[in-house]
Amino acid sequence: MNHSQTIDLKQGPLLLRALVSGPADGPVALLVHGFPDTPHSWDAVGDGLVRAGYRVVRPWLRGYTPESVHLGAQYDAFTAGLDLLAWRDQFAGQPVHLVGHDWGAVAGMAAVATNASAWKTLSLLAIPPFQKVERAWRLLPRQMRMSAYMLEMQSTKAPAKVMIDDCARLRELWTQWSPGWAFTDTDFDPVLHAFSDVRVAWAATRYYRALFTVHRASTRSMYALSRQKLNVPVLAMAGVRDGCMQAGLLQAMVEPSCFPKGIRVELIDNCGHFLQAEQPDAVLKELLHHLA
Known part of the structure; x- marks a missing residue:
């Protein structure tokens, strides 16, 4: 994105970073990436x-920058959700x-379940809500076959x-x-840059081990929160061709009863897992409707 500035947020021994652009007095859209990705997939x-x-804020998840890596820190969706509340x-x-x-969607659900009053709306991309996973x-x-990569991430290698x-x-x-x-290559370059640092590779893969x-209390909290109602208006989007999480x-x-303020589900045709990068116009259209 053009004309973005970087802002920092101190969380214990970690220094978290985000890109910010847009009018200072505009409503804030906090756009959160996932794995293996960076805030740059949200550019368009x-x-x-x-x-x-809107004032657009795009944070790096903890562990995706060297400054946010510390051997004593936790890297999981619950803790990342607390970071979102701090942002x-x-x-x-x-x-x-x-x-x-x-x-970013999993952390977002944890953040809303922890404190729904902090948020105007919630939008989920590529990840379904988990209240009724059964x-x-x-x-x-x-x-399970599609998610086999998660087993790779359990290895110390x-x-x-x-x-x-x-x-x-x-x-x-x-x-x-x-x-x-x-x-x-231009699309992938931010990921290559991030994961070429062994500290980032270590921290980002720990989300799966967590x-x-x-x-760990944070793991138990994450699973407990995943069953809670989400008391904000929710938009859930998935790409029809997603090869990571089935649409x-x-x-x-x-x-619907798990969403007291409503939920809308939208499937994006000719689109896979990285909706915001693949079909930014379609995603933007749905977001503008939801955020209004």
């Missing part, structure tokens, strides 16, 4: 929101809309593996998850 959508008068506090007095993709049992065999050959494994995941998207550390999970798992 962010530009459109700025033109519509929200930087814009006191302004309405803040939360938009998350992939891990309803997706017919889809689970296929989803995972950080080194994702760095090999200029992050060839991450390029492969992009291709598998977004079939038909002819992404360019899924199974039920002895059908949305229809199977969404229970």
Whole structure:
């Protein structure tokens, strides 16, 4: 995006960073990326929101910059959700809309479940809400095959593996998850830059290992929050061709009673996992309707 400035947020020993653009007095759209990604996948959508008068804030998830890596820090969706609440506090007095993709969506749901009053709306990209995950049992065999990469991330060798050959494994995941998207080296360069740092590779893969550390309070909190109602207006989007999370999970798992202020589900044709980068115009159209 053009004319973005970088702002910092101190969280314990970590220094978190975000790109900010748009009018200082505009309503805030907090756009959160996932794995393996960076805030730059939001460039086109962010530009459109700025033109519509929004102040666009695009944070890096903790662990995706060297300054946000510390051996004693936690890297999981619950803790990332607390970071989003800390970012929200930087814009006191302004309405803040939360938009998350992939891990950013999971962290976004945790942030809303923790404090719904902090947010104007929530938008989820590529990740379904989990309150009724048991309803997706017919889809689970296929989803388990699609999610096999998560087992790779459990290995202590995972950080080194994702760095090999200029992050060839991450390029492969992009291709598998977004079939038909002819992404360019320019599209992938921010990911290559981030994951070429061993500290980032270590921290970013820990999100997956944290899924199974039920002895940790943050892991238990994440699972508990995933069952809570989300008391803000919610938009859930998925790409029909998503090779990471089946689009059908949305229809199977969404229970309207879990969304007291309503939920709208939209499927984007000819689109895979990275909706905001593949089909920014379609995503922007849905967001502008939802955020209005």
